[in-house]
Amino acid sequence: MKKITSSLLMLMSVALFAQEIPNEPNPILTGAPFLRISPDARAGSLGDQGVATSADNFSQYWNAAKYAFSKDYSGVAFTYTPYMSSLTSDVFLLNATYFTFLGTEERSTLAASIYYFNMGEIELNSLNAATGQIQNDGIAKPNEFSIDLSYGLRLSDYYSMAVTGRFIRSDLFNGLNDATVQPANTFAVDIAGFYQSETMSTNNFDGKLRAGFQISNIGPKLDYSNQEDNSSYLPTNLRLGVGYDFKFDDYNKVAVTTEFAKLLVPTPQYEFDEEGNVRYRYIPNKGPIDGIFSSFGDAPGGGSEELKEITYSVGAEYSYNEALFIRAGYFHENAMKGDRQHLTLGAGLKYNSFGIDFSYLIPTSKTNNALENTLRFGVSWNFGGETQNSYDY
DSSP states (O other): OOHHHHHHHHHHHHHHHHOOOSOOOOOOOOOOGGGGSSOOOHHHTTTTTOOSSSOOTTTHHHHHGGGOSEEEEEEEEEEEEEETHHHHHHHEEEEEEEEEEESOOOOEEEEEEOOOOOOOOOOEEETTTTTOOOOEEEEEEEEEEEEEEEEEOOOOOOOOEEEEEEEEEEEETTTTOOOOOOOEEEEEEEEEEEEEOOOOOOOOEEEEEEEEEEEEEOOOOOOEESSSOOOOOOOOEEEEEEEEEOOOSSSSSEEEEEEEEEOOOOOOOEOOTSSSSSEEEOOOOOOOHHHHHHHHHTTOOHHHHHHHHEEEEEEEEEETTTEEEEEEEEEEEEETTTTTTTEEEEEEEEEEEEEEEEEEEEEOOSOOOOOTTTTTEEEEEEEEEEGGGGGGG
């Protein structure tokens, strides 16, 4: 009875003096957030996913290992995405991608891309202490970009892997005359894998199973001020996806895909006072690799909070004769971690080696979305002939 009584007293003490986690948004913060924005219209119409969808010209961003299963030997693609279009017209994203197979065996691929985010022009003003008047200090033109180079290898008839190297430059203070800040430059690596099964036949349709993973943006922090304590984590991200193609005949096919993602970055923590009240919130200062591993169990509040950091999406694509594509998807992020929740719609047309894609985003949460009611589009061109992947079905 003494042991039981002591245990009860301990539990009551913990309950009385427990540090209560505030019920408020606690999103994970990173530098270079533009690296998290879907650059292509096809993925943008499938719920912002692409790690396990079929190979296309934009696979560099989502999963470079998919190129090994491309039906075309080489290709290029370009996309334009207006950003915050309801507020301004000079903020946008541009993406250009090139890929090709190496050699006649069609087992290895090389791809390169550039991703540019223009933040428009910002008029700089300051108060002149001598005159007491507002003076114009010029125009700032903040921008960010990344340059990628990837190599993929088909390790078997059904599985491939790829590694991507990335240079990142984030110039948020372009045009600002302040010696305490600077453009941030760093590099990162992606590791990805992709699986595509052989054709599986039933009485009603032929099918293929697809699965993929990607760990993106593994690298040193972005340093905007030459101070380690003020440097920002890269948006290191883990994606896992699975999908299935239903081919009903030579003309009609439906592909269904789902994807889960989690930022591998330390979650902001709370500092409490002696009475258990929140004093302030801070981001732990850890190395990139330590931050990746600790991100799986550092959410204040435990397991239920960890699950809130996982985003998910579902998408479906109907294709007719590989020429007309109708797409739809849904993306969900917990309200405490950013509240990005939206439906996506899109379409695509392909004629011979040319293709064009459109997508449209419809928000389903009360939080404003920078891409809401925005029409995104991209164009692609394939050349070099078809590969052996064209005859898989």
